[in-house]
Amino acid sequence: MGGMPVNDMPWWRWRSNVRSALHMLSDSAFQQECWLAGRPGYGDVTDAVYRLVEDTWLDNWSAERYVGTIFRDAQEAGLVDAAVLQVLRIMHQVGADAPVASYMEHPGWPEAVQAAREAHVLLATNDGDDPEEPPRSLDVLAIMLRTV
Numbered sequence: 001m002g003g004m005p006v007n008d009m010p011w012w013r014w015r016s017n018v019r020s021a022l023h024m025l026s027d028s029a030f031q032q033e034c035w036l037a038g039r040p041g042y043g044d045v046t047d048a049v050y051r052l053v054e055d056t057w058l059d060n061w062s063a064e065r066y067v068g069t070i071f072r073d074a075q076e077a078g079l080v081d082a083a084v085l086q087v088l089r090i091m092h093q094v095g096a097d098a099p100v101a102s103y104m105e106h107p108g109w110p111e112a113v114q115a116a117r118e119a120h121v122l123l124a125t126n127d128g129d130d131p132e133e134p135p136r137s138l139d140v141l142a143i144m145l146r147t148v
Contacts, residue, residue: 008127011069013145014055018070018080019123021052023135025087026117030135035100041137045103046096049087058084072126079119086112 009015024030025048034042053059056066063070063077063084071077090112094102103109124131136144 009070009072011066014066015070015123016141016145017051017054018056018058019120019127020135020138020141021048021050022080022083022116022120022123024048025052025083026113026120027135028113031100031104031113034135036104041139042135043138044100045091047138049091049096052084052087059088071123076119076122076126079115079122083112083115083119086115 024035024042025045030042033039035044056063056070058080063080064074067074067077071080086108090103090106090108094106121131
């Protein structure tokens with residue numbers, strides 16, 4: 001998200017949170033190396049889901065509602081909706097306070113990771129960022145949210 005034009009979207013802070021969550025949810029290697037290993041500074045699955053839905057209420061309504069404010073177009077909104085639905089379905093089945101391994105062992109987790117990956121790649125690419133860079137820590141995200 002280092003190349004993201006912060007004033008490009010009206011609600012860029014919300015977009016930054018959604019992008020951070022999707023990035024972490026979309027990267028299986030990151031999940032193994034950071035979440036499963038308990039590496040500090042990156043939160044866990046519940047933290048990522050919270051960033052995904054806390055301000056946006058994407059757990060209650062479609063991302064389509066935010067086209068032009070958080071999302072650039074209906075394609076971004078559609079991919080975000082698909083990812084949110086996949087991840088929330090698993091969260092409701094496993095439980096919000098379950099250990100990270102419980103999510104990763106869920107039979108639907110690979111599909112949720114793939115849905116998050118598709119959304120992450122499109123949003124990152126549309127913002128001029130490299131979707132292959134590893135996720136940034138929550139401290140870096142907080143610094144980025146204070147800029148401008």
